[in-house]
Amino acid sequence: MSIYANKDLLTIPEGKFFDRKSARYDMNKLANILIAFANADGGTVALGISNKKYEGINILSDKKKNDILQIGNQRVVPMLDINVERKKIINIQKQVDEVWLLTVSPSDEKLYANKKDEVYLRIGDETHKVTFVxxxxxxxxxxxxxxxxxxxDEAIISDLDEEIVSKYKKLYGFSGENLWDLLFPKGLAKRYVNHDEKASYKLTVAGVLILSKYPTAFIPSARIRFIRYEGRAAQTGTDMNIVKQEMIEGPLVKMLERIADILEAQLRSFSSLDSQTGKFLSVPEYPKGAWLEGIVNAVTHRNYNYTGDDIRVLMFDDRLEIHSPGGLPAVVTKENIRETHYSRNPYIARALTDFGWVREFGEGVDRIYTDMNKFFLDDPIYKVDNNSVNLILRNNIIMRSFRKNNALEARIGKDWGKLNFIEKTAISIVYEKGTIKTSELMEAVDGYSINSARNALKHLKKIGIFERIATAPTSPKQYYKLVK
Structure with a gap:
């Protein structure tokens, strides 16, 4: 049974998993939507709804209905399996009628196209025609x-977490005795049929990650490591500065619940500048919507095939880093990451969506940017290579010290919005170390020249934030510190 079968189809938001169409909708366009769902995370089209009213399916002739049932093999290459579920409704004519729920599963090895060899992909609530690249x-x-x-193969039903399985059954209103009847259609189990047409089942990687009590027994890297450091850098040996470290294992939902509790307990309140009023406000170190979305994305989209790496949440004094094994999924880049969605693990993504962890289009990565801006924090930073995606969220550690000096607060508060990144970094370093040299600033801001560092320090001196300490105009030992 589809998760939509027991819901009000008129009020469900259209998005990456769901669409509504009239029974009279163009057949070729309908095929393109189903292709887009299959190439993305799977999805359902509710057919027989027009302008959010039930028109039903009975306005169609028997031939037209049959054409819809054959759309997967007549208009899609290769043939697309479409599950058709009939939901009884009362149409706008006050007659008993049906809405057809056309559901497709996400593809893995196949890429579906229409008869014109056009490929479509579901991105948010839109059906996107894929470019050649x-x-x-x-x-x-x-x-x-x-x-x-x-x-x-080693995982069996008794390995499953009873609490999570019970919640999963409730999501779908499942009351049957054979659990495989629920797991198989959702991609959490695979079916094998022998020569006597008797079926046997095995849990999939997605099924183990979502439902098993101990996924790491089968997928060793399926864990989250949390490490809290004292300071701005990780130290080793006798200088090791780890304050708290915890390894989190279990079904994905419970791991997310646990890491959320741990991180929330570690967060501090900071004084942050309101750029509109010039006044300082007390806000959490990071907005919960931003850091939680970052962790959920890592759990949902990481490459679980990377057995030598796990998800890491690293907390420093000035930033939070979320490390996810595996590069960005196909069609997603650093440039389009705010508006483009494609799941590397569509069955996992769908299950976590049903559990309420993964949000619909428009609230994902874009929400991280929006929430950070609302808290007057810098935009998130994505560092990406073929092996990992690293999200960096920076806090306002600088602002904590402003409360100690009213004169400095007023002066920097007035000029803060006019400062550039390198100047803000210089102030941050001085607050921690007391002084700064030009060479130290250049090392701290990768990619900037020595002249950029020198000009930043000169500007901070000019506007009265820094003072320069030197025995001679060109002294190699010169440095800057905050004005008294």
């Missing part, structure tokens, strides 16, 4: 994507 990226990513659907 995007198509190549999607084809490359299919092998990685197939991992979550592989079976875990």
């Amino acid at each position: 995007e198509r190549k990226d999607l084809e490359f990513d299919k092998g990685i994507r197939a991992f979550e659907k592989q079976t875990v």
